[in-house]
Amino acid sequence: MRLQDVRIVSREQRAEGLFALSLDAREIARMTRPGQFLNIRIDHETSPLLRRPFSVSRVEGDTLEILFNVVGRGTEILAGKRVGDELNILGPLGVPFRVEGEYDLAVIVAGGLGVAPFPLLTGALRKGRKKVQSFLGARTAAHLTEKYLVNVHVATDDGSLGFRGTVVQLLEEFWNTEKPAKAKIFGCGPTRMMKALSDFAGSKDIECELSLEGEMACGIGICQGCPVERASGEKKYSLVCVEGPTFNSRDVILG
């Protein structure tokens, strides 16, 4: 874990309202594993006051890439940053996806901006000689980015590209026709989608890891701001920032 000022080396719009920033962050880039995140200080004013968490989307040599949607004041300011501007980042944070395991097929399921952690995961899965199938859901074709993903199946709400419906419905169709054995699901997206995915994985008894979001201030377990309810055990809550953001879907109860 490091706290570092880093420079923006590239900025790219990937889809409707969806941007990618690359940061020159050698030390942190080397330490980062798939599923981990950065807590980024958007600027040095007191409003917005808190850092914002972003999954690391890609690591390429010394650079880290994040993906984000413009959804509020913080991401609006971030979208206005230019190449050469500095950001203060804290990372890498959180527990990575567990890539190792007794499965042959990795099934990536992403809704909207939930695609963010998967380019980095895809690289690690392929290195680990896993087969990968990727399912992406978005509102429309314009909101979608498939960049750096493989074997992509698309679902859109309006049917402007691929399957018309939710990404979990598309996944169910795939499962019913392909009947894959020894598979593991990796999911990230809006809570409703992840609940549906978690139910699906539970009903088919498939191992499923989810990357959760939570409103957090510190990102390192101090502020206690990001609890997620645990399915069992002595403690009622886990913290998304240090015990996640990746969780086995059986271990958490999504709100």
Place this chain on the structure above:
Amino acid sequence: MKTAFSIRNVEFKNRVLVASGTFGYGDEVKELVDVAGLGGIVTKSLSWKPRDGNPPRRIAETPSGMLNSIGLANVGVHAFIEKKLPYLRTLDTTIVVNIAASSFDEYCDVLRLLDEQEGIDAFEINVSCPNVKEGGLSFGADCSKTAEMTARLRALTEKPLIIKLTPNVTHVSEFAKAVEDSGADAISLINTLIGMAVDIKTRKPKLSTVTGGLSGPAIRPIALAKVYEAAQVVDIPVIGIGGISSAEDAIEFLLVGASAVQVGTANFIDPTTGVQVAQGIEAYCRQSGLKDAGELVGALDANVEFSVLQSWL
């Protein structure tokens, strides 16, 4: 240049501590901060049993501040002694353990158990959490209960006893005086202010508990006024807390009468803030030709000048 100060018989190497609930139990930030640069660490509040805390959402951002409703989530005093205290003992700074309980007896039990342990230098008593149903503000907003609590805890320890006061009362100076008279060695203030925020799309409160505690730079002027008010009426040290994120902020508190400060919410943005504030105070003192940072305490020049402040421009 002397940076140290004392409360009762315990020396703090400088006048900057980190506030309870904003620095965990010290181990979370070991990769980021050299705590030897801090005057002290105040731990997350401890209760007798572990507390789960409140359901999500627990935090919301507000202009230059944040609301929290953590609900004193903590590991409990036994797990603290077993798992957290051994690490705290290795640190080259003063350790203040914060206690928050639901009843007189629970406060006493926790303090009695901790008082027997090696490696704890002082106690801070949280009678002012706005986010729990029992204890917290039901004590902290009642002057006679706060005084009684102080007296009962005083009888149990020879270590410095710091009472953390709430700003959610009409006259904080009455509480300051009452706890001084009951044997407190110092007071710290302010805890968070009761606040609220609403999501107008869903028409729901942004916190699960509806209201929460406001902290951050937004509350600094209020905190400063409360510290000023309290420092007027007590002789024991006052520790100023509320939105401090720079040496300049901290020096304001010293000038109005605080003997020391705690850095809180700023740790969430940068856990090295406390160390930077301590270094900044030292640099300011050197530049001002002071031999002891204590010369700043209460050195406010109350003669207001009727010219435009440079900082306005």
